[in-house]
Amino acid sequence: MRDAYHEELDSIGDGLVEMARLVGSAIGRATTAILDSDLKLAEAVIEADQRVDELQHELEARAITLLARQQPVATDLRIVVTSLRMSADLERSGDLAQHVAKLARLRYPERAVPHDLHATILEMGQLAQRLMAKAAEVIITKDVDLALQLEQDDDAMDLLHRTLFQHLMDDRWKHGIETAVDVTLLGRYYERYADHAVAVAKRVVYLVTGEHADDLQSDNIQPTTQVEGA
Template structure:
């Protein structure tokens, strides 16, 4: 049986997993709203971000309370501090999903995504979905091997991000500047979303091994 402190830690971890579920759902629905020009869905994503923010704040408050009451040291302290950081990353992922939904809302009844970029944006949304699901599994399982695999999805996201720019730059672009600006920002939102998921997984690796993965930038301070 676990003591009260470790039960509280488990509770915080469950909330982190729940946050991955919420921000995963948010980005999935934001992507659909974007691709289908679905105003109602976009509005629902924008409104739902409040629940992510609330969970983030609750989690922070409980983590700080745990620090104050239990005064953990060593590994336990490291877990609480790292939980605070992961919660902040996940909250930001929720913001990025909201940003995507806002572009969808702004361009309604048109879609912000022209036909020649649909395939790439669809793939980016699928990578985002995959990476956040894996991120949730890693937070739940603390599986270091699985955590390191997120890098591959992030590489795929970077490849798609470069491909998106190629659509804009290959000389056949006929959709005007406003649409190009939208796609540039949307691409950035997906890329940052994946970066944050990789960072969260990297923090799990740090908790388990005491070291950040060398390749994901956390070792250099991401």
């Protein structure tokens, strides 16, 4: 029974990595769609989110079946419960990528992002995609140091977000209210996306160390156990 159990646990882990891969690709492509005002690409991103939602439902069902049949305790139980939370974070990240794509579609054939903010939004999109790629790597490797590194990347996102706001608040802003609203929402979508990627990584830290990531300093981590398949 233990073997079937760990296989099932591994397959939940694989599902999480697959979700992270999909939503990472989604935010990258949504960013391209909004910067290039590419309607087809935007619609592809919007449609692809369905697969992410399906994966989440599958993962949830599998986790609940596992809890019922195998009745795990201690670390194994924590892994399953934490996996449920990670899948919720990843599903929500997918929604946020979809929001970016929907804004691209709404403004098509116009561009939602003015030229002088193109570079900032590109950077936010790229950083979001990198954060999710790292979160996936953290799920695979259970590398606590890499997980804590994501918080620094998130600081970079906050900085980009502030840059965006400085542009908006600048007296020389000449793009009108509609664009200000679009850019405000876009900034919020990328920031929240990054928060969810960081949350995924933090949950792995919790699994590995038994401590919430907020309570840890990078240099005094005491891994209590090696976990697999989360």
